[in-house]
Amino acid sequence: MEKKKIVILTGAGISAESGIATFRDANGLWEGHDVMEVASPEGWRKNPDLVLEFYNQRRKNALDAKPNPGHFALAQLEQKYEVTIITQNVDNLHERAGSTKVIHLHGSLFQSRSTIDENLVYDINGWELNAGHTCEKGSQLRPNIVWFGELVPLMESSIKETQEADIFMVVGTSLVVYPAAGLVHYVSKQVPVYVIDPHLPEITKQPNLHLIPEKAGVALPDLVTKLLLAA
Incomplete structure (x- = not known):
């Protein structure tokens, strides 16, 4: 049976929990x-x-810095899902936690x-x-x-990944830095979207939207456990 695909957009919040x-x-x-x-x-x-x-x-x-429980939880998803992390972060904490497919947008x-x-x-x-x-x-x-004013060369491949997602997550980002923030508009309407951040960004309400106002290191281990059990 083909694995479902989870695509995760991560931002500064998940790295901040590691002291960056x-x-x-x-x-x-x-x-x-x-x-x-x-x-x-x-x-x-x-x-x-x-x-x-x-x-x-x-x-x-x-x-x-060291990867935190949020990074490790996302890496665990690869046990049962095809996982792509699209990160706005320039550190290597996702890779050090064990994630194998990471697109560094910036x-x-x-x-x-x-x-x-x-x-x-x-x-x-x-x-x-x-x-x-x-x-x-x-x-x-x-x-x-990728500095301010420069093109984001990996945006096209990130859009393609997002369009193929069966589940989409937004973790630790304020969704104000474009073009990365625009990725949510490429998620298919029927796809569940999980938004995790203590300061939830503004996002258009939709039927499959799940808002979790917590830090990644707190919310992700629980959410990932549920998704692994449901796979």
Whole structure:
């Protein structure tokens, strides 16, 4: 029998429970920096050293962080379901918890890419990416992060995954950052949608909508147990 498909959109909230800082509730500041200084092409052109150091610290922080019960619960779903996680987070906590199919919509802290050929992408070992680290064509490497004002290259494949979902979840995201927030509009009408966040985002009411106003680490272990029993 073919496994049902669960697609999960995750955001900053699930990582925050592991101690990874977000700028969602900090008036546009991220670790004291205006996000446009450290997460935009303009910021990169103006001060690449600041941007490199900022992401070095984020990488160090992410390596120190550990997956929480929410991450581990989502990984357990793979026992009985086909699971795709579409994450807005740039850390690797889903993978470290055991999830095997993760689409990083906004890029990955643990990858760098060429500044002259975006197809040249490299894994980062450890936490440092510094000035003088270059691609095979000799250009400076930058974090492989989708910055404000840049296209989201994995959006198309994420829409396709969402359209194929038998169950859809939204976990730890405010649903205000587009285009990721628009994924919910591609879910088939008959598909159950579970929204999990202590501060529930605004979402159009529909027959199969289940709103759970709790943290991921609290709500997901229970929900996943129920879904595994129902599979």
